[in-house]
Amino acid sequence: MCNTHDHSHTARTVLTVEQDILQRNNLLAERNRGYFEAKRIQVINLMSSPGSGKTTLLEVTIRRLQDRFPIYVIEGDQQTSIDADRIALLSVPVFQVNTGAGCHLEAGMVNHAVKHLEPSEGSLLFIENVGNLICPALFDLGETHKVVIVNTTEGEDKPLKYPHIFREADVCIINKIDLLPFLAINLQTLRENVLRVNPRLQIFELSATRGDGMGEWCNWLKLKLRT
Amino acid sequence: MCNTHDHSHTARTVLTVEQDILQRNNLLAERNRGYFEAKRIQVINLMSSPGSGKTTLLEVTIRRLQDRFPIYVIEGDQQTSIDADRIALLSVPVFQVNTGAGCHLEAGMVNHAVKHLEPSEGSLLFIENVGNLICPALFDLGETHKVVIVNTTEGEDKPLKYPHIFREADVCIINKIDLLPFLAINLQTLRENVLRVNPRLQIFELSATRGDGMGEWCNWLKLKLRT
Numbered sequence: 351m352c353n354t355h356d357h358s359h360t361a362r363t364v365l366t367v368e369q370d371i372l373q374r375n376n377l378l379a380e381r382n383r384g385y386f387e388a389k390r391i392q393v394i395n396l397m398s399s400p401g402s403g404k405t406t407l408l409e410v411t412i413r414r415l416q417d418r419f420p421i422y423v424i425e426g427d428q429q430t431s432i433d434a435d436r437i438a439l440l441s442v443p444v445f446q447v448n449t450g451a452g453c454h455l456e457a458g459m460v461n462h463a464v465k466h467l468e469p470s471e472g473s474l475l476f477i478e479n480v481g482n483l484i485c486p487a488l489f490d491l492g493e494t495h496k497v498v499i500v501n502t503t504e505g506e507d508k509p510l511k512y513p514h515i516f517r518e519a520d521v522c523i524i525n526k527i528d529l530l531p532f533l534a535i536n537l538q539t540l541r542e543n544v545l546r547v548n549p550r551l552q553i554f555e556l557s558a559t560r561g562d563g564m565g566e567w568c569n570w571l572k573l574k575l576r577t
Numbered sequence: 578m579c580n581t582h583d584h585s586h587t588a589r590t591v592l593t594v595e596q597d598i599l600q601r602n603n604l605l606a607e608r609n610r611g612y613f614e615a616k617r618i619q620v621i622n623l624m625s626s627p628g629s630g631k632t633t634l635l636e637v638t639i640r641r642l643q644d645r646f647p648i649y650v651i652e653g654d655q656q657t658s659i660d661a662d663r664i665a666l667l668s669v670p671v672f673q674v675n676t677g678a679g680c681h682l683e684a685g686m687v688n689h690a691v692k693h694l695e696p697s698e699g700s701l702l703f704i705e706n707v708g709n710l711i712c713p714a715l716f717d718l719g720e721t722h723k724v725v726i727v728n729t730t731e732g733e734d735k736p737l738k739y740p741h742i743f744r745e746a747d748v749c750i751i752n753k754i755d756l757l758p759f760l761a762i763n764l765q766t767l768r769e770n771v772l773r774v775n776p777r778l779q780i781f782e783l784s785a786t787r788g789d790g791m792g793e794w795c796n797w798l799k800l801k802l803r804t
Contacts, residue, residue: 401731453711504628
């Protein structure tokens with residue numbers, strides 16, 4: 351078996367442009383951060399593979415918390431407004447960003463969405479990023495917390511194979527624990543792999559569809575909104 | 578609910594560089610294609626979200642076909658050689674590409690890997706792309722067939738939300754059908770969504786872990802190697 355890191359032929363050109371893009375993104379992210387600080391808005395950026403249950407988690411979380419705090423949602427997807435339509439059914443203000451060929455949300459898109467939503471003082475703003483375990487890690491959105499979601503169905507090794515996003519996050523949700531009896535996965539190994547990549551990660555294990563563990567996750571959010 | 582496509586602020590700079598990169602990639606992809614044609618190598622590019630079971634599918638497929646054809650594998654991941662190590666256990670020549678922060682394989686990486694592997698005349702070469710349902714769609718590798726894998730656990734709407742990769746593929750594998758009894762997903766709706774995005778897609782429904790449907794998939798591969 352051989353091993354290579356050879357992708358230098360396009361690397362130099364890309365690097366310069368990437369730095370420009372990231373630098374521009376970082377400036378706008380700081381502007382977002384200032385806006386959120388000014389209005390004491392807690393902003394939670396949810397990142398995961400496609401189909402990890404971000405929208406279902408959001409729906410269940412909103413139902414549990416919407417009587418206590420004003421909640422707003424920014425939805426990111428390549429195409430369709432399927433997720434935003436689901437959230438809108440809960441009577442929560444939601445803004446859909448379609449990225450087309452793009453693989454992540456950027457700070458500018460969030461800034462634009464926030465100006466439309468005008469979240470109120472002391473509110474909770476969820477950003478559901480584009481389903482992708484790689485690219486969203488690179489783009490600061492000015493959020494208060496980055497949450498990475500990984501599923502029991504995805505195997506134990508995802509944190510090791512896609513470490514960047516786990517390093518950037520401060521919370522990791524292990525979702526779909528209701529399927530554990532039907533899978534060969536070792537939950538303890540997954541937990542260890544998550545912490546091996548980032549020992550500071552706060553882990554919540556839950557099933558959004560069945561409700562297990564939702565209390566702890568919602569209590570954490572409540573605590574954040576009180577402080 | 579509002580809707581925006583506003584990501585034009587960085588679009589122009591990115592577009593030019595992206596065209597350069599894609600053009601360079603396309604040239605190298607054609608070189609790969611010529612190489613594969615010259616040696617009648619069937620090249621299957623497997624693309625999916627992280628954790629959709631690409632490596633398990635590969636393991637089971639290799640065990641069923643390795644007595645009939647020489648098989649080679651190129652593994653793509655951000656980090657680790659976990660997947661290549663699994664394949665190497667089957668005594669199949671395998672080459673691991675680590676993309677670092679990169680979110681997809683490029684034709685140049687495949688070219689480099691092929692020069693190391695030196696696949697024999699009439700062989701079967703699998704490329705396991707980086708786990709990502711977005712970026713790999715943009716990069717032609719010179720492969721004979723693009724196969725997109727989607728899981729029953731990922732919900733019915735993935736083809737609609739990530740249409741590019743489904744449009745680029747000519748085969749769609751719906752994996753993990755053994756979990757259907759425990760999920761709320763409607764398989765018929767998923768199938769319809771796949772075909773709505775790309776009516777030419779050949780669909781295989783299977784469970785790599787339990788073996789259901791593996792016969793049809795392997796027969797299709799055998800047919801490709803005979804023609």
